[in-house]
Amino acid sequence: MEPGFLDHAALNLAAAGRILFRIEQTFRYDYAAPVTDLAQRLVIVPRRRHGELRRRGHTLQVRGAAHARRTRADAGGNTVVRVRAARVESAVEFRLTADLERRAADGPPVLPAAALRDPRLLRPTRLTAADEALRELAAGLPADDLADRISAAVHAAVAYTRGVTGVRTTAAEALRGGRGVCQDHAHVMLALCRLRGLPARYVSGHLLGEGGTHAWVEVLEARGDHAVAVAHDPCHGRRAGAGHLTVAVGRDYADVAPTSGTFTGPPGGRLTGTRRVGVVAVG
Template sequence: MDLDGARRIGFRVEQSFRYAYREPVTALAQRLVVVPRRRHGDLYRRSHRLAVTGAAHARRSRLDAAGNTVVRVVAARVEQAVEFHLTATLDRVVGDGPPQVPLAALHDPRLLRATRLTAPDEALRELAEGCGAADNEQTAERACAAAHAALTYEYGVTSVSTTAAQALAGGRGVCQDSAHVMLAVCRLLGVPSRYVSGHLIGQGGTHAWVEVLVPRGDRAVALAFDPCHGRRAGNGYVTVAVGRDYADVAPTSGTYVGAPGGTLTGTREVSVVSVE
């Protein structure tokens, strides 16, 4: 499919998370950031349904400060397992442009300051030295290429708590690590940038990439780069949420009271249902 030459693309997202426990647990509190944004540039959410099975529960949805949909689920007791299943449909209307934000976002300290996961060390400062350019977009191109070259993709050698400095020191990691390295470099160079949680077409896990903000007239736009693959993000990328780093937009996180040792399994499939 020639997605880059399409005018309109329809997507369907099917995603599930299942937590299983060795014995009943109580006071489950789950935070889910899996529902795609209502609109993100040329990507529009048309419908969605989030089903929760396995326990009597209550839920509450809200938009966070970045405009992401955050769903909180609480259950007094889970006997064996609880499962969350999302179905969503989206349309990409090519030509509606990248996401726009107020020009003031270029100076938003949340997008310029280091976080715990993107805090720089000497190695990241050295990496950033060769990435500076005349403008934010060119700097982002160089930062994307540098982060891509610095890490070899390998699953299982890092975790959700691995920092950009740790990933760079090890030279291996996954998409989250590449995104954190690029974010660290961009922020060292004064380029406002944000972490993106989303999907690529097909099955497997979620994906992560980076958006950098650049001025366009009286607004700013967010341009997407995928340092894991060393390229710009194209029409096959489906955005779910944006934040300062992974911690802001982790797809699922939470707590419960009970014996440790619960297991998490998940499935995810993103398919193209129409192309014009």
Template sequence: MDLDGAARIGYRVEQSFRYAYDAPVTSLAQRLVVVPRRRHGDLYRRSHTLRVLGAEHVRRSRVDAAGNTVVRVAAARVEQAVEFRLTATLDRVVGDGPPRLPAAALHDPRVLRPTGLTAAGEAIQELASRCATPGIGNEEIAERICALTHAALTYEYGVTCVSTTAEQALTGGRGVCQDSAHVMLALCRFLGIPARYVSGHLIGQGGTHAWVEVLVPSRGEAAALAFDPCHGRRAGNGYLTVAIGRDYADVAPTSGTYVGTPGGTLTGTREVSVIDLV
């Protein structure tokens, strides 16, 4: 399929997360950031359902300050397992992107200040010294950062975790898409380039994906340009945005707490398909 040559694309996302427990648990409180944004540039959410199976529960949904849909689920008791199943349909109208923001977004501390996961240590600062060149703009610098990050990290699953910092990942030289995104964010923010973390889906990849949006001036506004440092390229029409934040911690797909015996098991499935192509 020639996704990058299409004018309009329809997608279907089916995703599930299942927590199984060795014994009944109580006071389950789950936070889910899995529902795609209502609109993100040229990408529109047309419909979605989110089912909770395995426990009597209450839920509430809100849109946070960044425009992400956050769903909170509470269950007094789970006997064996609880499962969250998302189905969503989205449309991409190619001429409607990229996302545009007020010019003030270029100076927003949330996209400029480092976080605990994106602070610049010696390794980040050394790599940053190879990125900036006088006389070139932030978009060109971002291209260079994306390429250098891709070259600096070898993809390897299981050597990092959700609390691994950009500095640790870069020093180790290995990691997953989340680590590549954090390294690129750390470099951008150290160099004063506004950037934000993106969570979502990449068609053809098994799990959820992460990449970066860099904010650049554009006709009196700010435009959010998407880069995938894990693959060393711009993000195209095979990428579906779910949420944006300062780093992974803001937009973790699923997180929560419960009271009970430790040792629950999390399994997940995900399928993204193209249902319309023009």
């Protein structure tokens, strides 16, 4: 249990009507020599509203350089912060604190029915392009409870292993190697969903009890005259639950990478980070 947080393992979060969470996260870049023209893109501030999850407040501090920033919602409703600094002497740090509230009565994210036909959620990307092995796996899955079956198949096919894949690893490469981390599980599931015609999107966020950021998948389902996003966590082979905190959604990791950017100066730079996520109240 993190200091200042409740012991979430001792709580029945699935039965709670209201949960308050706090996210404390930092990203720090250290450079061997001064750099100029820093342009950083941050997708770390949670969405203002995502189904039953609401952002109640947040602060984002930038330390280490005089800077300008711009915060906007992108086309998918994600909060994107762009930071520019003319010069960074040795290091720049981004420090986020965000408070979230989950209201179970609000239910999953609701989208227009047209989202079920959105080509961005149906077409493969570079990271989710299919090869013969993915096509064979997709073709062999029964049609009933298809999204759940895909999640279970990915969980069985890709063992959770750190250090063997990277942010450029494709779904085909992860499946071929049989090892990867949560973003690889998400990419393989997205590839299979798109092969079977299920509209689906990548989710970047946090999972209580895990040390780093997490990734999972939302599959869109028709409900009357609209669509809902049902969250699946193929890394764990189950539906996502009350401990999954969404930050952003996109076609794949590349759309919602937590931090990315450019600068002018000697190549390199070391990225380190810290993260604390926990429950502060339950009602």
